[in-house]
Amino acid sequence: MLPAMTYGAPRKRAAAVNPEEVLEQAREAFAAYNTELAQEKIAKLRTVKNLPDEEAVDMLESQVDRMESMMQRVDAIEVIDSLTVSRADFFSNYRLSPAAGYILSPDDLENSFSAAEGSTVYMTENGNIMIWATDEGLAESHKLTDGTWEQASMLGDALNAGGTASFPFLMPDGITLYYATDGEDSLGGYDIYVSRRNGEEFPAPQNLGMPYNSPYDDFLLVIDEETGAGWFASDRNSPGGDVTIYVFVPSETRVNVDVDDPNLASRARLSDISLTQTDKDYSGLLSRINSIDPGAGAADNTPDFEFVMPDGRVLTRWDQLRSERGRRLMENYIDSLADFQAEEQNLENLRLQYARGNKNVASTILKIEKQLKTSEEQLKSMSNRIIEAESK
Numbered sequence: 001m002l003p004a005m006t007y008g009a010p011r012k013r014a015a016a017v018n019p020e021e022v023l024e025q026a027r028e029a030f031a032a033y034n035t036e037l038a039q040e041k042i043a044k045l046r047t048v049k050n051l052p053d054e055e056a057v058d059m060l061e062s063q064v065d066r067m068e069s070m071m072q073r074v075d076a077i078e079v080i081d082s083l084t085v086s087r088a089d090f091f092s093n094y095r096l097s098p099a100a101g102y103i104l105s106p107d108d109l110e111n112s113f114s115a116a117e118g119s120t121v122y123m124t125e126n127g128n129i130m131i132w133a134t135d136e137g138l139a140e141s142h143k144l145t146d147g148t149w150e151q152a153s154m155l156g157d158a159l160n161a162g163g164t165a166s167f168p169f170l171m172p173d174g175i176t177l178y179y180a181t182d183g184e185d186s187l188g189g190y191d192i193y194v195s196r197r198n199g200e201e202f203p204a205p206q207n208l209g210m211p212y213n214s215p216y217d218d219f220l221l222v223i224d225e226e227t228g229a230g231w232f233a234s235d236r237n238s239p240g241g242d243v244t245i246y247v248f249v250p251s252e253t254r255v256n257v258d259v260d261d262p263n264l265a266s267r268a269r270l271s272d273i274s275l276t277q278t279d280k281d282y283s284g285l286l287s288r289i290n291s292i293d294p295g296a297g298a299a300d301n302t303p304d305f306e307f308v309m310p311d312g313r314v315l316t317r318w319d320q321l322r323s324e325r326g327r328r329l330m331e332n333y334i335d336s337l338a339d340f341q342a343e344e345q346n347l348e349n350l351r352l353q354y355a356r357g358n359k360n361v362a363s364t365i366l367k368i369e370k371q372l373k374t375s376e377e378q379l380k381s382m383s384n385r386i387i388e389a390e391s392k
């Protein structure tokens with residue numbers, strides 16, 4: 001007789017994994033800066049045979065790994081204010097001193113230049129350099145001494161970082177370029193990058209990390225050295241809709257948030273800007289910012305004067321003059337130049353009268369021609385003294 005057979009409790013069959021549902025859960029965890037949960041969900045997806053959207057899982061895994069790395073070095077910036085505005089012409093809310101330059105609309109470009117839709121144009125304080133986004137990346141043009149603009153030149157594909165570069169801002173040093181691109185190593189959408197000009201080229205950029213960047217669109221970082229404030233925009237609070245403009249205090253040396261800080265994730269995503277603040281008094285900085293009319297001076301870039309230095313610089317505004325002596329000499333030069341140009345016009349009118357038969361003006365014409373030769377030599381001498389004063 002065979003022994004009786006015994007049976008254990010029936011085994012439970014593992015619940016089938018719904019790839020779409022788990023992928024959505026992984027994305028939600030990523031958006032909440034919960035990298036551990038996101039990785040757990042991605043690992044669960046890897047158990048699915050013939051995963052239907054493996055490419056999307058691969059991309060999300062790269063972004064989660066990137067976020068985890070960035071969370072180790074969150075910049076401890078102090079965000080002192082924020083405002084939510086419409087994405088259309090959002091840049092008009094940036095309160096920048098003239099020294100920082102101007103953020104303009106693509107509509108302000110010369111007709112011969114083309115720009116990418118929804119982008120911005122950066123113009124230097126003196127109105128002589130413009131940088132803007134095209135469908136291929138960032139372009140640059142310099143204003144010539146006759147008031148026309150040189151042919152646009154591209155700043156290099158390296159800045160695209162696998163995407164398309166946009167929203168440029170050039171620091172007054174002419175070297176440091178902040179901009180945004182939706183390249184391969186972004187957290188999602190546009191990320192903010194920095195590159196520093198090396199000779200004629202901008203090398204491969206560096207991602208600024210958090211809290212500047214997020215899984216959404218982050219762009220147009222500006223640092224105004226005159227007021228001491230920095231600005232950048234993000235749609236992290238309203239993906240694809242309105243944007244939040246953050247005002248922060250830049251620091252020359254980057255200091256990262258302690259990785260053990262319980263508010264690390266909140267500071268990284270700027271869910272509560274008060275967590276970034278110290279007991280410092282920001283009233284003076286906010287007062288300087290609020291005293292500036294948004295966009296002031298951007299519509300009128302008429303130079304105070306134009307004076308070409310031997311090194312190729314074109315001085316156009318009083319605050320570009322380095323010395324008090326240079327300013328006094330420039331005042332005299334501009335007055336004398338105006339008198340010279342007025343006499344030139346007078347001479348032209350007299351010559352026209354002479355050509356029409358009025359021979360009585362002949363002696364006056366000769367007298368003015370002689371005076372103009374003397375005045376021209378004086379202007380050259382004044383010009384040389386300005387160059388000497390401003391070259392020291």
